[in-house]
Amino acid sequence: MLYLVGTPIGNIDDMSPRACEVLRNADVIACEDTRVTGILLTQLGITGKRLIAYHEHNKAASGNGIIDLLKQGLNVAQVSDAGMPAISDPGADLALLAATTGIEVSVIPGPSAVTAALSISGLDTRYFHFEGFLPSEGSKRRERLKELSYIGETIVLYEAPHRLKKLLDELSENGFGANRISLCRELTKRYEEVLRMTVDESVEYYKSNEPRGEFCICLEPKEQKASAGAELGDPTKLITLLKDKGMSSKDISVVVSEFTGMNKKEAYKIASEL
Numbered sequence: 264m265l266y267l268v269g270t271p272i273g274n275i276d277d278m279s280p281r282a283c284e285v286l287r288n289a290d291v292i293a294c295e296d297t298r299v300t301g302i303l304l305t306q307l308g309i310t311g312k313r314l315i316a317y318h319e320h321n322k323a324a325s326g327n328g329i330i331d332l333l334k335q336g337l338n339v340a341q342v343s344d345a346g347m348p349a350i351s352d353p354g355a356d357l358a359l360l361a362a363t364t365g366i367e368v369s370v371i372p373g374p375s376a377v378t379a380a381l382s383i384s385g386l387d388t389r390y391f392h393f394e395g396f397l398p399s400e401g402s403k404r405r406e407r408l409k410e411l412s413y414i415g416e417t418i419v420l421y422e423a424p425h426r427l428k429k430l431l432d433e434l435s436e437n438g439f440g441a442n443r444i445s446l447c448r449e450l451t452k453r454y455e456e457v458l459r460m461t462v463d464e465s466v467e468y469y470k471s472n473e474p475r476g477e478f479c480i481c482l483e484p485k486e487q488k489a490s491a492g493a494e495l496g497d498p499t500k501l502i503t504l505l506k507d508k509g510m511s512s513k514d515i516s517v518v519v520s521e522f523t524g525m526n527k528k529e530a531y532k533i534a535s536e537l
Contacts, residue, residue, distance in 0.1 A: 267358060285371050345374075376421070
């Protein structure tokens with residue numbers, strides 16, 4: 264069986280007894296980084312385990328090897344460096360590969376930066392959109408930043424400290440300046456900190472304060488997004504507007520379908536013909 268095991272995002276005491284038991288009994292542990300998992304296992308008093316590297320850059324080859332082990336009847340536990348596997352993690356690919364191969368998959372829930380940040384953000388948590396890391400640069404990044412404007416739920420982003428200022432500047436430039444933002448860093452660790460302010464205020468704040476630690480960011484959506492389709496009335500007007508903004512036909516079909524109820528294929532056909 265394949266076990267997806269949640270691990271602490273900072274505080275070792277957040278490791279559940281059930282997760283410890285699964286790791287202790289697993290024949291093989293697939294890790295994002297064997298060194299990081301090795302340290303965790305040592306802290307938990309678990310020794311003698313076979314560790315296999317499984318990460319974004321080797322998931323194709325390593326994933327097939329793990330499936331072979333599972334077919335042999337071995338129990339494999341998959342972990343990320345911190346948090347839940349499959350959330351901004353190639354564990355999603357492994358789980359899909361196992362499921363489509365007929366191998367049973369079980370989850371051992373644990374800490375998650377996404378839910379931890381949302382719970383203390385002070386923003387609406389009834390609905391949320393998990394974006395994770397944006398593309399690092401280029402047109403793909405610009406497109407995703409524009410598309411965030413059409414999301415009507417609290418947006419959750421990951422960002423590294425050396426890129427945080429750039430992200431905040433870009434959010435401000437894309438019309439989020441007055442929106443509330445919750446900047447959560449080093450969650451569950453010694454220097455845990457949560458800053459709640461507007462995007463523009465955060466831009467000013469980090470002009471004199473250097474970002475430190477990994478960030479999980481919760482961003483208030485633009486108020487006008489949820490009613491965009493209603494305001495435009497005719498879905499074709501919305502399609503034309505988005506096309507003029509440089510959005511791809513595929514992405515337009517998703518946005519228009521969400522906000523107007525138009526069939527995605529119909530929206531895609533209209534966008535493609537413009």
